[in-house]
Amino acid sequence: MTKQPSPSSADHYDRVESAIRQAGLIVMGALHPRLTGAKQLDGGTLILLGAGPDFWPMLKAAPEWSGDHPVDRWSTRVIGQMARDLGAEAHFPFGGPPYAPFIDWALKSGRTFSSPVGALVHDSVGMMISYRGALHFYDEFDIPEVSGVSPCTTCPAPCTQTCPVGALNSDSFYDVEACHGHLSTPEGQTCMTGGCLARLSCPLSAGAGRDPEQSAHHMRAFHPS
CATH class of the missing domain: 3.30.460 (Beta Polymerase; domain 2)
Structure with missing residues (x-):
């Protein structure tokens, strides 16, 4: 450079x-x-x-x-x-x-x-x-100093319990096939239109100020109909 x-x-x-x-x-x-x-x-x-x-x-x-x-x-x-x-x-x-x-x-x-x-x-x-x-x-x-401490250390971890099909989990991390399968069902449209439920369950995710329309755009890119 x-x-x-x-x-x-x-x-x-x-x-x-x-x-x-x-x-x-x-x-x-x-x-x-x-x-x-x-x-x-x-x-x-x-x-x-x-x-x-x-x-x-x-x-x-x-x-x-x-x-x-x-x-x-x-x-x-x-x-x-x-x-x-x-x-x-x-x-x-x-x-x-x-x-x-x-x-x-x-x-x-x-x-x-x-x-x-x-x-x-x-x-x-x-x-x-x-x-x-x-x-x-x-x-x-x-640059600003940061604590370097994960917020997960004091969190009850709702992300481990929220995914309807357990695609995001503490054992195998991410079951992509199960995720795509769920998104193709009527029940999966909640994730498709508003964003991944597991990610949204994180208490800090509200800090992103994410418009559901933006999440829907990314979900369509990930799982085209």
Whole structure:
């Protein structure tokens, strides 16, 4: 990555976060690859971006909405331009193989953890995780400290009991066949129109501010009729 000049003031992170919010995204985590041993990166500062409450209306008003794969195409354009404006390098969780190691980056950010059913859980959006990209900066600058403690340690784990067919479970993690089978039934339409019941059962998932229409869009992409 070509070295870009970075602000020398201590508010670099705040300026980056402000630009991210204006784009309809949220910071899902931040880390220094040199200190955390993050895969694929040697140094600098990595900021993970996710879909915030403003993401869905902004996507629907964007030119990408009328074509195929609107979420990925919007992410490529918006995050790509943000990277150019901020002097960073953009990475995306799609477009492979090979794929960028977003799961490794997320776990090493100290804000994302493995839930009792194996799916990732985030400290502010629960299991309604949607990573849209990441910004990698050449410089190491200050980032917020995090506790690094999983919210699952004090949770009664409703995610282990909510799936109607046990597709997400604490033993085998994810039974994809059982999930698709359920979604094809009349009973499965609750998940199809509102989102995965197990993921929604996480107490922190409400923090995502997820529009059910957005969840339905992702469910149709996962399970086309």
